[in-house]
Amino acid sequence: MKFLIDPKSGVPFYRQIIEQIKFGIARGELATGDRLPTVRQLAVDLSINPNTVVRAYRELEIEGVVDTQQGSGTFIGHQKPEIDQLEKQRMLDQIITDLLARASSYGLSLEDVLEGLRHRKEASS
Amino acid sequence: MKFLIDPKSGVPFYRQIIEQIKFGIARGELATGDRLPTVRQLAVDLSINPNTVVRAYRELEIEGVVDTQQGSGTFIGHQKPEIDQLEKQRMLDQIITDLLARASSYGLSLEDVLEGLRHRKEASS
DNA sequence: ATTACTGTATTAATATTATAGTACAATCAT
DNA sequence: ATGATTGTACTATAATATTAATACAGTAAT
Structure with a gap:
């Protein structure tokens, strides 16, 4: 799945990431168990700071949308977002x-x- | 047209105003030439600072959605048939x-x- | 144990948002 | 011309949100 952020939209980067992942799940492009890009990789791809990706991933984990495991990665969880x-x-x-x-x-x-x-x-x- | 803002939504006030005006236009409730509430009046109605309304109106004008005329008010944008x-x-x-x-x-x-x-x-x- | 990868944590810097106050300028009705 | 109304401009301030920098810690393969 390809990620894109629009710096001119006025919407914070981390929220744009969250939205895209939720919609990716909603349309079936991301399924339970799929691995998301690493924090650093996505940061490089989008030319943003790794912590911005971290923030997006963390919020998604709090919502139960993704599972993160230090050392191995971040994965789509079983609980689908109510989107x-x-x-x-x-x-x-x-x-x-x-x-x-x-x-x-x-x-x-x-x-x-x-x-x-x-x-x-x-x-x- | 009635305006409402939700302080708990996390969406900036000025952006909520912009959204509501655009939505009003899109659903035909606001039409070309209609006058919007004055900066001061809307600020009072929403219990926010006039400058916040100014910001919303200004962004809408930059987008060409509204026309503002000092002294008379802010209006839904005039279409330009000479294009x-x-x-x-x-x-x-x-x-x-x-x-x-x-x-x-x-x-x-x-x-x-x-x-x-x-x-x-x-x-x- | 080493290496290279993963996420985590903390602090710092910057940007955005919202408010307040004051003064100014155009428009319109009178 | 006057007075009331409109938007404009500017400064300042504070709070919050966002992003950045840097160091740390777990995991896995070798």
């Missing part, structure tokens, strides 16, 4: 709200956006 | 590209987004 369909819907709402706000500031309507997306869909099929 | 068609199309492409990138990082497909937008459309009609 499911509701959380996914919330994220979709968030994304669409941002999209529409941005579109409207350029005089683009919901219909314009819908039309644009339909074209994308055709183009990709 | 030519080509520029509009280019902007739409950009917005959609950004949208899909963000959506896919959360495991949301183009189809998910389309579906979400259709719901918005129904809700607003």
Whole structure:
């Protein structure tokens, strides 16, 4: 699984990591027992400080989402985060709200956006 | 439109304000030209400092979501019909590209987004 | 025991957020 | 022109959140 953080989003790095791991689990890309990148490796990949990764992993462990074992690594736990369909819907709402706000500031309507997306869909099929 | 902030959410006040205004626009409750509460009034309503409201409004203006006019107030952004068609199309492409990138990082497909937008459309009609 | 990897802990530095206070400037109704 | 309302600008301060630096400790393979 690939990780990406957006420094301009205003969302703290460690929270972005947490979100991505939760969603990775929700969509089945990460399953129980899977090993996460090491603290140092992910820090290098994202060009951030290892402690920032530590913080993300630790919060996830407190929630029971991951198991960490000193010396061997951090793994996806048995207890799945309560993210499911509701959380996914919330994220979709968030994304669409941002999209529409941005579109409207350029005089683009919901219909314009819908039309644009339909074209994308055709183009990709 | 009523505003509410949750001090316990961990989300900065100014960001909560921004979110609520964007959401209001997205669901049609706030339309172009509508006037937002004054800086001072909203500060009183939410029991926060006026500067915090200022910050929210300023960020929204930078994004082009609202227009502020000293002396008269802050308004939902005026659309700019003088943008030519080509520029509009280019902007739409950009917005959609950004949208899909963000959506896919959360495991949301183009189809998910389309579906979400259709719901918005129904809700607003 | 050594080596190289893992996470852990503590402290320090920096950035962000929120508040307070004060003064200024544009707009509008009168 | 006046007065009331609007947003703007600036400084200062404090609290909190976030990130960084550095040293420590467990695990596993050799």
